[in-house]
Amino acid sequence: MEQALSDVRVLDLTRYVAGPYCTKLLADYGADVIKVEEPGSGDPSRRMGPFFQDEPHLEKSGLFLHLNTNKRGITLNLKSETGKKLFQKLVTRVDILVENFSPRVMPDLRLEYEKLERLNPKLVMTSISNFGQTGHYRDFKASELVLYGMGGSMNDTGTIDRYPTKKGGRVIQYQAGTIAAVATMLALLSSRAQGKGQHVDVSIFESQMASIDRRMSQLLTYQYNKEISYRMDLEEERAGFPVGIYPCQDGFFHIAGGYVFWPRIAQMMGRSDLAADPGFSTPLGQREPENLERFNLIWYPWITERTKSEIVAAGQAAGVLCGPVNTTEDLFHDPHWQAREFWVEIEHPVTGKVTYPGAPFKMAETPWRVVRPAPLLGQHNEEVYRELGYSKEDLVRLREGGVI
Amino acid sequence: MISLPLTGIRVVDITVIYAGPFATMHLADWGAEVIRVESIKHFQVLTRGGMARPPQELVSNPTRTGGIATYCGRDVSFRPWNRWTLFNAHARNKLGCTMDLTQPKGRELFKRLIQASDVFLESNAPHVTENLGLTYDVLQEVNPRLIMLSMPGFGGYGPYKYYRGLGVHQESFVGHTFLRGYPDSDPSTTSTLYHADEASGATAAFAVLAALHYRNQTGKGQFIDLAQAEATMPHLGEAIMDYTMNRRVQTSSGNCLPGAAPCGCYRCRGVDRWLNITVGSDGEWAGLCRAMGNPPWTKEERFSDSLSRYKNRNELDRLIEEWTRKHNHYKLMYRLQKEGVPAGPVIFEDDAYKDPHLKERGFFNELTHAECGTHLYPGLGWRMSKTPNRLRLPPVRLGEHNEYIYKGILKVSDEEYRELEREGHIGMDYTPEVR
Numbered sequence: 032m033e034q035a036l037s038d039v040r041v042l043d044l045t046r047y048v049a050g051p052y053c054t055k056l057l058a059d060y061g062a063d064v065i066k067v068e069e070p071g072s073g074d075p076s077r078r079m080g081p082f083f084q085d086e087p088h089l090e091k092s093g094l095f096l097h098l099n100t101n102k103r104g105i106t107l108n109l110k111s112e113t114g115k116k117l118f119q120k121l122v123t124r125v126d127i128l129v130e131n132f133s134p135r136v137m138p139d140l141r142l143e144y145e146k147l148e149r150l151n152p153k154l155v156m157t158s159i160s161n162f163g164q165t166g167h168y169r170d171f172k173a174s175e176l177v178l179y180g181m182g183g184s185m186n187d188t189g190t191i192d193r194y195p196t197k198k199g200g201r202v203i204q205y206q207a208g209t210i211a212a213v214a215t216m217l218a219l220l221s222s223r224a225q226g227k228g229q230h231v232d233v234s235i236f237e238s239q240m241a242s243i244d245r246r247m248s249q250l251l252t253y254q255y256n257k258e259i260s261y262r263m264d265l266e267e268e269r270a271g272f273p274v275g276i277y278p279c280q281d282g283f284f285h286i287a288g289g290y291v292f293w294p295r296i297a298q299m300m301g302r303s304d305l306a307a308d309p310g311f312s313t314p315l316g317q318r319e320p321e322n323l324e325r326f327n328l329i330w331y332p333w334i335t336e337r338t339k340s341e342i343v344a345a346g347q348a349a350g351v352l353c354g355p356v357n358t359t360e361d362l363f364h365d366p367h368w369q370a371r372e373f374w375v376e377i378e379h380p381v382t383g384k385v386t387y388p389g390a391p392f393k394m395a396e397t398p399w400r401v402v403r404p405a406p407l408l409g410q411h412n413e414e415v416y417r418e419l420g421y422s423k424e425d426l427v428r429l430r431e432g433g434v435i
Numbered sequence: 436m437i438s439l440p441l442t443g444i445r446v447v448d449i450t451v452i453y454a455g456p457f458a459t460m461h462l463a464d465w466g467a468e469v470i471r472v473e474s475i476k477h478f479q480v481l482t483r484g485g486m487a488r489p490p491q492e493l494v495s496n497p498t499r500t501g502g503i504a505t506y507c508g509r510d511v512s513f514r515p516w517n518r519w520t521l522f523n524a525h526a527r528n529k530l531g532c533t534m535d536l537t538q539p540k541g542r543e544l545f546k547r548l549i550q551a552s553d554v555f556l557e558s559n560a561p562h563v564t565e566n567l568g569l570t571y572d573v574l575q576e577v578n579p580r581l582i583m584l585s586m587p588g589f590g591g592y593g594p595y596k597y598y599r600g601l602g603v604h605q606e607s608f609v610g611h612t613f614l615r616g617y618p619d620s621d622p623s624t625t626s627t628l629y630h631a632d633e634a635s636g637a638t639a640a641f642a643v644l645a646a647l648h649y650r651n652q653t654g655k656g657q658f659i660d661l662a663q664a665e666a667t668m669p670h671l672g673e674a675i676m677d678y679t680m681n682r683r684v685q686t687s688s689g690n691c692l693p694g695a696a697p698c699g700c701y702r703c704r705g706v707d708r709w710l711n712i713t714v715g716s717d718g719e720w721a722g723l724c725r726a727m728g729n730p731p732w733t734k735e736e737r738f739s740d741s742l743s744r745y746k747n748r749n750e751l752d753r754l755i756e757e758w759t760r761k762h763n764h765y766k767l768m769y770r771l772q773k774e775g776v777p778a779g780p781v782i783f784e785d786d787a788y789k790d791p792h793l794k795e796r797g798f799f800n801e802l803t804h805a806e807c808g809t810h811l812y813p814g815l816g817w818r819m820s821k822t823p824n825r826l827r828l829p830p831v832r833l834g835e836h837n838e839y840i841y842k843g844i845l846k847v848s849d850e851e852y853r854e855l856e857r858e859g860h861i862g863m864d865y866t867p868e869v870r
Contacts, residue, residue, distance in 0.1 A: 035645040038652060052669075056638075060645050080693060081677035093676030097669075144820070163818070167792040172777040174713035176690055176698060181779040185700075186707075187501075189617070189626055194700045195709055195781050197690050199614035202630055205670035209637040214817045216644035217465050221440035221822065223651065229437065230820040237798060240787065241816035243457035243636055244629040247524035248503035253784035254810040255520060256509060260501035260784065261707065265624060267499060276612070276623040283622045285607040347598050354604035356622050359678035359685060362610050362668070370593040373665055374679075386679040388669045392642045392661035393590075397649050 034061025035397035039219065040125040043067060043102060044109075046074045048201050049159050049235060050131030051098035052208030053215065057127070058101035059390070059399050065121065065415055066099060066406060070106040070435060073408045074099075083382040089408055090381040096405045097387060100377065104406025105415045106435045109140050113434045118142065120419055123151050126222070127215060131159040134169050144230040154228040155218040159211045163234030173235070179203045182239025184246045184260065191262040206242070207235040271317050272326050276356060277334055283356035284339040290317045292351060299349040300333050379404040409435065437821045439466025444647065445552040447472060447545075448529065451482045453602060453629060454663055455558030455586055456525040457636025462554070462643065463528035464815055465824070470552075470840060471531040472545065473833060475862040478869050481601075483516035483833065487865045501784075507807040514864065517806050517832040526830035527802060527812060532840040533833065535860050536567050544860070545569065546577045547845050554643055555583045558663075561596055571658040580656045582646040586639050590662030605631040609667045614674055618689040625687075634670050635663035696745035697723070700781065701756045703764035709781040710764045712755070712771065717741065722774035726767075727758050797825070804829035834863040 039062040043054040051066075051074070058064040068074050076095045083091040108114040119142075122128060128147065130137060137143050137158070144156045158164055161173035179185050179197050189196040197203075211233040222228045240246060249260040269275035271289030273296060288296045290313055294306040305311060310322035317323075334342060339355035346353040355361065363386070368374060375389040390399035412435050416426055429435045444467040448459045463469040473479075478487040485504065494511050507518040516522075534548075535541040549555060555574065557564060564570050564585070571583045588605055589595040606612045609631060616625030642659050650656055668675065674685045690699045695715045703710050714720050717740070724733040732738070732754055737747045744751055759767060764780035771778035780786070787793065788811065796818075799811040807829075814826055841847040841861065855861045 033649075035649040039648075056641060081673060081681060081683070083680045085681055093680050094673040097672035097676050162792060163796060166795045171772050171779070172775065173779065174695065174698070174711075174715070174777045175692055176700070176711045176713050177777050177779040180700065180709070180711040180781040182782070184628070185711075185781050186783050187626075188628055190624060191707075193617065194690070194702065196616060196626075196700070198628065198630055199611050199687070200671055200674055202611070202634070202670045205672075206630075206633055206637065209634060209641065209670075210816050213461055213637055213640045213644065214819070216641060216648065217440040218819060220644065220648060220651070221437050223648075224440075225437050227437055227821060229822065232818040232820070234796075234817070236792070237796070238816050240793065240798060241813055242633045243453050243460075243525060244633045245503050247813045248520045249501065250784050250787060250813045251520040251524050251810075252501055252503070252505045253788070254812070255507040255518075255807065256500075256505055258500040258502075258505065260503075262626065263499065265626075268626060270498060276607075276625060278621070278623060283607075283613075285604050285612065287601060287604070347595075350599060352600050352604060354598075354600050354607040356607045356612050357610045358613050359610055359671075359675050360682075362675065363678055367589060367593045367595040368665075371590060371662070371665070373668070382680070385676070388672050388675050389665075391638050391666040391669055392584075392586075392659055394642070394646060394657055394659050396655060396657040397646075 033397060034400060035394060036060045036062040039063070039127065041065065041127045041129065042121050042125045044128070044130040044132070045159070046131065047076050048094070048098065048204035049207040049211065050129055051076065052205050053157070053159065053211040054102065054129050055098050055100060056209070056212040056391070057215070059401070060394075061397065061400070064102040065411070066102040066104045067107050067118070068104060068408060070108055070409070070433060073106070077408070083385065088381070096379065096382070096385070099405035100387065101402055102406055103411040103415060104409060105412050106409040108434050109142070111432070111434050113429065113432065115140070115142065117416070117419070117434070119147070119150055122147050122154065126153065126219060127155045127157065129157045129159070129211070129215065134158070134160050134164045148228065152227060153222050155215060155222050155231065156228070157211055157215045157218070157231040157233060159207060159233040159235065161234070162236045164232045168236070175201050175203050178235050178239060182236040182246070183242060184244065184249060187245060187249065187260045187262055189262050191264050195262060203235065203239060207233060207238045210238045272323060273330060279334045279337055279339050279342055281338045282358070284342050284353060285356060286346065286351065286353040288351070290314050295349045295351045299346045299351050300329070302329065305329075375401055377401055377404045380407065436823070439822060439824065441465050441467035444468070444554065446470065446554040446556060447548055447552045448556050450556055450558040451479050452558070453521070453632040454636045455556060455639070457632060458586070458639035458643070459529065459556055460525040460527070461637070461640040461816075464826070469529040470548070470836070471526070471529050471831060472534050472548070473531060474535050475533045475834065475865050476535050476859050476869060477537070478865060481521070483522050484519045487516060487869045489515060514806060514833070516865065523804070523807070523830035524813070527826050528828045529831045530836040530840065531831040531834060532837045533860060533862055535858075536569070538858070538860070540858065541860055542567065542569065544845060546574070548840070549574050549581060550578050551844050552578070553580070553582060553647070555581060556586070556639070556643070558586045560599060561585070561587050561591055575656065578656070580650065580654065582643060582650060582656045582659070584639055584643055584659040584661060586635060586661040586663055588663045590665060591660040602629040602632045603627050605663055605667065609664045610671055610674070611667070614671060614685060614687055616687045616689075618687045630670070631663050631667040635661065635666035638666035691748075694741070696741060696748050697751050697755055699752050701752070701759040703759050703767065704762055708764045710759055710767050711779055711781065713777045715777070719776050720744070722776040723771065726770050726774045726776065800826040802826055802829040806832065832863065833865070834861065837861050
């Protein structure tokens with residue numbers, strides 16, 4: 032079957048996380064993505080863990096392998112004049128160019144949009160940067176942590192008695208990559224329809240300021256009522272019982288109870304006799320400390336005897352909103368994701384077969400598909416440069432000149 | 436200049452709460468005519484409020500202030516459902532009509548709307564569209580070019596198909612909750628957030644655009660099955676790969692980033708004021724030392740290289756915080772950035788509206804809402820050089836565009852329109868029995 036983006040060609044200068052996730056989305060749905068890396072060293076994420084069998088190696092980074100599936104990889108020294116020429120040739124053959132250097136880099140290389148546009152008027156160029164291509168903070172340095180603190184609702188992440196905390200892993204950069212894929216597709220649609228490309232400016236900072244994970248609502252709460260949001264103590268956040276995260280036999284689970292859902296909680300525990308108990312099923316009853324004590328005496332023995340999957344199955348059967356606090360190991364063994372064939376095994380020349388996260392969505396007509404693993408450094412030099420019309424001898428000279 | 440990329444595309448939207456509406460927000464922002472179809476006889480909890488008509492007393496005397504779910508002016512005397520921050524945050528640039536899909540006539544009208552549209556998005560639990568008989572196989576007969584995207588939490592098939600949960604439960608299911616929070620504490624102290632909503636909402640918008648691109652090439656519409664959890668798990672890819680490659684189960688590393696030390700959130704002068712600092716190289720460490728005035732302790736052996744700094748990070752954090760506590764967080768950002776150190780304050784809402792960078796880039800846009808008045812709203816997530824754009828329409832009120840949608844699109848006569856009002860399809864107020 033054909034894929035949704037089979038006719039789309041992408042030149043990919045991105046590194047680290049945000050840019051590569053954007054182009055991974057394009058590549059996994061069929062676009063021909065040519066990833067351009069610096070000769071010798073490549074994308075810095077090749078030197079970031081976790082590594083296959085914990086062995087640091089340019090071809091064994093799990094981060095890199097995950098983020099670069101389905102891309103063809105070439106090396107190119109953009110600082111050399113010959114390299115620039117090759118790059119400009121490539122630009123004329125693609126629909127989309129994505130880069131996530133700091134904003135000064137492309138102009139310093141004399142490869143800014145205004146110049147590339149003259150070579151290819153339909154070109155969509157997406158630039159992803161920490162703060163955007165313009166503005167007061169344009170040249171500021173940032174990190175996953177700094178960007179979440181400035182852009183996202185970090186002021187409301189954690190508890191009030193302690194310091195604010197970040198989200199897990201590098202999700203802020205992944206999110207910016209996802210947003211960049213949306214923006215890039217919009218520019219591609221209008222380029223195809225109207226014959227003109229344009230420059231898309233994605234700021235990770237603004238992608239968080241415009242995030243639906245609390246931020247926009249809280250900004251509006253301030254506009255409407257001059258109220259600031261703050262981190263709560265756990266009791267305040269989880270008013271009522273049972274609400275929040277609780278321990279059980281093999282880990283933790285998350286549950287939404289309170290007086291509203293009390294009858295379902297009672298049913299979940301096989302204690303329908305308590306469903307109408309006013310100490311549990313009314314707002315005032317739930318505020319009395321003695322009722323919380325009574326509840327705890329019933330609740331803790333019940334949960335500590337059960338596994339998280341047993342509790343969640345019982346809860347779901349009773350219509351309770353709940354979920355297990357899964358580890359990556361739990362995820363991998365979960366029957367639901369197995370039934371949906373979410374996990375994919377990908378064969379790679381250096382690591383052999385490894386399991387990866389699969390399709391973020393399933394299109395009925397145009398599937399997500401793995402055609403090739405992440406490229407080895409410079410793996411497709413010959414293939415791609417031959418497509419540009421260079422001979423084997425030319426390639427040898429380019430290699431000797433440090434261009435590729 | 437180029438017209439908005441989705442000009443001429445019509446989207447029918449029955450998404451709920453956060454994730455689905457975030458997807459349609461992007462489509463509406465960039466030119467699609469997004470039509471929210473709601474019902475005046477059924478109140479979808481959490482989409483336009485906790486309840487349709489909350490008691491004023493409860494709203495005036497909150498147990499906490501701030502947050503995602505408040506009412507404009509804390510005033511619920513008139514149509515509170517049009518004043519809720521959780522909804523109004525994403526509902527700009529959308530149109531809205533009301534229709535009772537539980538009545539056969541409502542479903543008939545809905546199908547006519549589908550016939551006149553390009554895309555249909557929904558984020559309900561799968562039994563909702565099944566019970567209403569509004570599944571893809573039915574709708575594609577009405578409109579063979581239709582792109583339909585369903586985005587329930589767990590997708591359209593599999594053992595958990597009918598599982599119920601909110602964003603916060605998704606977080607736990609996909610492993611995010613376990614991977615964040617205080618590293619010296621167990622997950623029961625981890626606070627609530629909704630990354631799965633932003634991840635799956637944005638991914639859904641991308642999915643629709645990919646399908647539109649394919650339809651432009653081939654004329655074919657299609658069905659897209661998006662499990663919110665599956666759209667989120669790739670965001671945790673490296674932690675998952677650490678398990679699949681090395682059988683290592685990662686836990687929360689708090690505010691630590693791999694390879695960086697010091698790296699953390701440090702208390703500054705004032706109440707609840709914080710600065711994030713990330714030092715990822717010896718050069719940045721030297722910059723931090725200069726910014727602090729090179730105190731003697733920075734020369735100690737235990738902080739001399741990145742590995743030692745990582746091993747002694749608790750002591751290092753304490754010493755850095757002794758310095759940050761004495762200073763204003765914004766001033767420290769400028770001082771550290773000048774020395775080439777990644778640093779920035781934890782920005783609160785009032786800071787955001789004053790932020791010079793956001794001002795310069797015109798991030799906040801003024802909109803006037805007929806019932807809430809004039810305010811600044813958080814704006815677009817990115818810029819497109821040849822498509823100047825800003826927020827255009829205020830958050831859509833319940834049934835605000837009934838006239839246009841019924842008479843303009845569905846070609847309903849004036850007489851029929853009045854009948855539909857009587858039958859509980861058309862209105863701008865929930866019927867009195869709705870709680």
